[in-house]
Amino acid sequence: MFSRAAYTTGTRAFRAPSFAQGRMASTQAGPGPFGADRKAAIAWFTKAAAGSAILGYGVSNYIATDERIAPLSKALSDSVNALQKKADDLGLKLPFTVAHAFSTADHGLHPPHYPWDHYKPWKTYDHASIRRGFQVYKEVCSACHSMEYIHYRNLVGVSHTEAEAKELAAEYEYKDGPNDVGEMFMRPGKLTDAMPAPYPNEEAARAANGGAYPPDLSCIVRARHGEEDYIFSLLLGYCDPPAGVTVREGLHYNPYFPGGAIAMARALYDEVCEYDDGTPNNASQLAKDVTTFLSWASYPEHDERKKMGLKTLAISTMLLGLSVWWKRFKWSYIKSRKIVYKPGKFDEV
Amino acid sequence: MASAIARTTYNLFFRRSSSYMVGIFASAFAFEIAFDGAADRLWDSVNKGRQWKDIRSKYIEEQ
Amino acid sequence: MASKIAPSLLTSRTYWARPISAAPTALTASAAKVPKATVPLVHRSVNAHINGAQLSSRTNFTANNTAFSQKRFYAAPVYKASPDTDVTQPPREQDAYKLQHHDDISSRNFAYFMIGTYSFIGAAAAKNIVTDYLVHFAASADVLALAKVEVDMASIPEGKNVILKWRGKPVFIRHRTAEEIAEANSVSLSELRDPETDADRTKKPEWLVMLGVCTHLGCVPIGEAGEYGGWFCPCHGSHYDISGRIRKGPAPLNLEVPAYDFNEADGKIVIG
Numbered sequence: 001m002f003s004r005a006a007y008t009t010g011t012r013a014f015r016a017p018s019f020a021q022g023r024m025a026s027t028q029a030g031p032g033p034f035g036a037d038r039k040a041a042i043a044w045f046t047k048a049a050a051g052s053a054i055l056g057y058g059v060s061n062y063i064a065t066d067e068r069i070a071p072l073s074k075a076l077s078d079s080v081n082a083l084q085k086k087a088d089d090l091g092l093k094l095p096f097t098v099a100h101a102f103s104t105a106d107h108g109l110h111p112p113h114y115p116w117d118h119y120k121p122w123k124t125y126d127h128a129s130i131r132r133g134f135q136v137y138k139e140v141c142s143a144c145h146s147m148e149y150i151h152y153r154n155l156v157g158v159s160h161t162e163a164e165a166k167e168l169a170a171e172y173e174y175k176d177g178p179n180d181v182g183e184m185f186m187r188p189g190k191l192t193d194a195m196p197a198p199y200p201n202e203e204a205a206r207a208a209n210g211g212a213y214p215p216d217l218s219c220i221v222r223a224r225h226g227e228e229d230y231i232f233s234l235l236l237g238y239c240d241p242p243a244g245v246t247v248r249e250g251l252h253y254n255p256y257f258p259g260g261a262i263a264m265a266r267a268l269y270d271e272v273c274e275y276d277d278g279t280p281n282n283a284s285q286l287a288k289d290v291t292t293f294l295s296w297a298s299y300p301e302h303d304e305r306k307k308m309g310l311k312t313l314a315i316s317t318m319l320l321g322l323s324v325w326w327k328r329f330k331w332s333y334i335k336s337r338k339i340v341y342k343p344g345k346f347d348e349v
Numbered sequence: 350m351a352s353a354i355a356r357t358t359y360n361l362f363f364r365r366s367s368s369y370m371v372g373i374f375a376s377a378f379a380f381e382i383a384f385d386g387a388a389d390r391l392w393d394s395v396n397k398g399r400q401w402k403d404i405r406s407k408y409i410e411e412q
Numbered sequence: 413m414a415s416k417i418a419p420s421l422l423t424s425r426t427y428w429a430r431p432i433s434a435a436p437t438a439l440t441a442s443a444a445k446v447p448k449a450t451v452p453l454v455h456r457s458v459n460a461h462i463n464g465a466q467l468s469s470r471t472n473f474t475a476n477n478t479a480f481s482q483k484r485f486y487a488a489p490v491y492k493a494s495p496d497t498d499v500t501q502p503p504r505e506q507d508a509y510k511l512q513h514h515d516d517i518s519s520r521n522f523a524y525f526m527i528g529t530y531s532f533i534g535a536a537a538a539k540n541i542v543t544d545y546l547v548h549f550a551a552s553a554d555v556l557a558l559a560k561v562e563v564d565m566a567s568i569p570e571g572k573n574v575i576l577k578w579r580g581k582p583v584f585i586r587h588r589t590a591e592e593i594a595e596a597n598s599v600s601l602s603e604l605r606d607p608e609t610d611a612d613r614t615k616k617p618e619w620l621v622m623l624g625v626c627t628h629l630g631c632v633p634i635g636e637a638g639e640y641g642g643w644f645c646p647c648h649g650s651h652y653d654i655s656g657r658i659r660k661g662p663a664p665l666n667l668e669v670p671a672y673d674f675n676e677a678d679g680k681i682v683i684g
Contacts, residue, residue: 117399122392127401153557158401161408180575192557277407303400308544311388315537322530329523355517363524376532377539384536 105245108258111226111233118295122310124303125296131159132275133293136286138168140267141217144209147195149218150297156191158296165191172196210250212263221291221298228291230256235287238266560684562675565619573635575624578683582624582632583670584643585681588654593617595641596655603659606666610655613669621672621681622656628663643667 034041063069087094118125134155137147152169156162169189174196177184189196198214199205206213215223224230233256241253241260251261268290270282279285296302362372397403551559561578563585568574571592574585588596596610596617614620624632631647638644639660640653650661657666672683 122395124396124399126399128399128404131404151554151557153553161405164408192554307388307392310392311384314388315384315533318533319530319537322526322533325526326530329526352515352517355515355521359517359521359524362528363521369524369528373528373531373535376528377535380532381536381539 105260106258108260109233109237109255111229111256114229114232116228116292116295118292118302121306124306125292127159128277128279129289129292130296132273132277132279133289133291133296134159135275136268136273136290137217137293139273140286141290142195142198144198144205144214144264145217146197146199146214147217147297148197149194149216151192151194152189153191154300158300159293162191169193210263214264217294217297219298221295223298228295231294232287232291234262235266235268235290236284560682563681563683565674565679565681570618575635578670583683584620584622584624584635584656584667586620586635586654588618588620592641592654596653599653599655599657605658606664608655608657608666613655613657613666615672615674619674619681620654620656621669621683622667623670625668626650626663627658627665627667628661633667 034044084094117123137145152165155165155168160168169191172189172193173186174189174193175184176187179185199208202213221227221231226233234254237254237256238252239255241247245253245260247253247261251263252265253260254262268283268286272283273281273286275281279289299305361368363369393400559579561576561583563574563576565587568585568587570587571589572587575582576585577583593610599610601607601609610617613622626633626645626647628645628648628650631645633643633645633650633652635643638651640651642654642656642659643652644650645652645661645663648662650663651659652663652667653659655666656669658664670683672681674680675682
């Protein structure tokens with residue numbers, strides 16, 4: 001009650017001063033442990049982080065490669081193994097396990113990363129390639145593989161005109177009905193029909209392919225590890241089995257396939273398709289095009305999604321910048337205020 | 350002079366909440382059209398020759 | 413009024429309304445009587461000059477900060493502040509933080525402009541978020557693809573009916589002859605239960621497209637039957653004429669005409 005503390009309300013005439021200024025003005029605190037102001041503190045922390053990163057990298061590298069330390073780690077792993085063995089003998093379970101070596105033969109050779117253009121965040125599919133890929137699918141793959149979730153209407157506006165898609169659909173006959181007298185009948189395909197299935201059911205497909213079921217290709221790129229890289233590598237990866245590996249009759253050696261033995265024979269050779277747009281039709285081009293087509297079939301929304309995402313990022317960046325400004329605007333009164341002590345009229349004794 | 354313009358701007362757009370809101374909604378409308386247009390143009394130029402609309406002309410006249 | 417307020421309250425109000433400079437001496441005296449010795453000071457006053465203005469406050473530390481102790485502040489009274497100063501005004505030393513060529517109106521305009529920009533970008537974003545979510549309620553592509561049915565006009569000879577399925581309902585298409593059109597037009601509207609001219613029910617008089625669902629209880633009428641040469645519903649005996657209008661029987665309305673269009677280039681009728 002002896003005194004009255006009053007806050008300066010501030011007016012809009014005051015812009016927010018920098019943090020350093022504000023702090024100096026309010027407390028006269030002087031240099032802190034990390035330097036005189038925020039800039040110095042940031043520099044201090046940056047240097048410290050960089051220094052410890054370099055130091056840590058050097059030390060860990062040294063320890064990892066030092067031969068004087070190697071016996072130590074070997075002794076450690078030996079003792080763990082011995083303990084594990086003891087526990088196994090006694091029928092106990094230990095909370096750690098011994099790692100097993102990874103086998104490329106069991107898991108399939110890891111496919112290399114290929115520079116697919118549509119992997120870039122700002123690139124659409126190459127629709128000319130989708131069109132060629134559909135041709136490869138139709139002329140080669142569709143002999144054994146179905147695509148039950150891709151309809152002829154899906155091709156319209158992606159790789160074919162409506163008239164072309166109708167023509168493609170009408171090449172096949174589909175069962176429809178029942179008609180007025182309750183009978184099923186065959187009619188030429190329409191845009192709403194899916195890609196024709198080569199086999200009526202899975203059993204027929206297995207019987208025709210030595211027990212192996214050719215998977216549906218609608219979502220195959222999404223359904224396999226390695227996605228496009230795997231499909232592309234698998235299509236071109238057929239080779240003679242290495243020494244010591246025998247492949248059962250009816251199977252084919254392909255290092256990219258888990259287990260190494262695949263029922264599908266190599267399907268893509270140079271010039272098995274004839275492109276009408278003048279693109280060279282060697283096997284790798286065919287594989288690239290059909291992979292692009294299958295990738296589109298797995299992600300038909302891909303182009304639209306990327307465009308939408310980039311727009312969202314642009315708008316969010318603008319909003320982020322503006323909200324930073326807004327926060328500083330709203331806080332400027334608080335950051336720049338000064339608490340003034342207004343005494344009564346008396347003299348210091 | 351500059352002050353007169355600033356004052357006019359203030360009186361026209363910011364002084365009343367009603368005019369401010371009208372301005373905001375009108376700007377939102379204009380901004381959306383401009384932004385979408387610019388984004389589409391940029392997208393199409395980055396992906397020139399890759400999209401269906403770029404290769405469509407090759408197949409449309411056959412029919 | 414004043415007399416009804418308790419004297420003590422009245423006193424206190426008057427007391428607080430008074431300027432502090434005129435506070436009772438007893439109060440100031442007690443403040444002034446705080447013995448200096450109670451605050452053992454390591455006195456270090458800080459006087460800063462910014463652009464020639466002297467800070468009127470001093471910050472006193474009770475102890476220097478060392479590695480293990482924190483700096484402690486002891487706020488001393490401001491000696492030089494005038495009791496008449498209006499404290500809602502910023503003190504003069506804050507002038508140091510003022511911009512040199514500052515214009516209040518431009519500054520305010522800038523702030524409103526920035527907030528307005530934030531609002532309209534936000535509004536555009538919000539609108540898009542809402543519409544993008546509402547799109548999920550729309551019919552899916554496979555449903556839309558089945559929502560249209562095409563019929564080749566050349567496959568229907570004159571004077572013949574065709575029945576096809578569209579969205580699970582039968583659709584009648586009749587390629588009418590000139591006599592049938594004349595007959596449909598000759599009926600006067602006053603005779604009809606549900607008055608509609610033939611021109612209202614067809615886009616081209618040769619082609620009559622209707623849903624084949626009786627407006628009574630939803631049976632499928634039989635073509636080229638009934639007393640009026642049109643359709644006849646076998647369930648309850650409704651008679652429709654050659655324009656699909658109800659003429660006799662329990663049905664209240666004419667047969668419904670769906671949305672359809674002619675694709676002249678391909679010679680097709682597109683229903684839906």
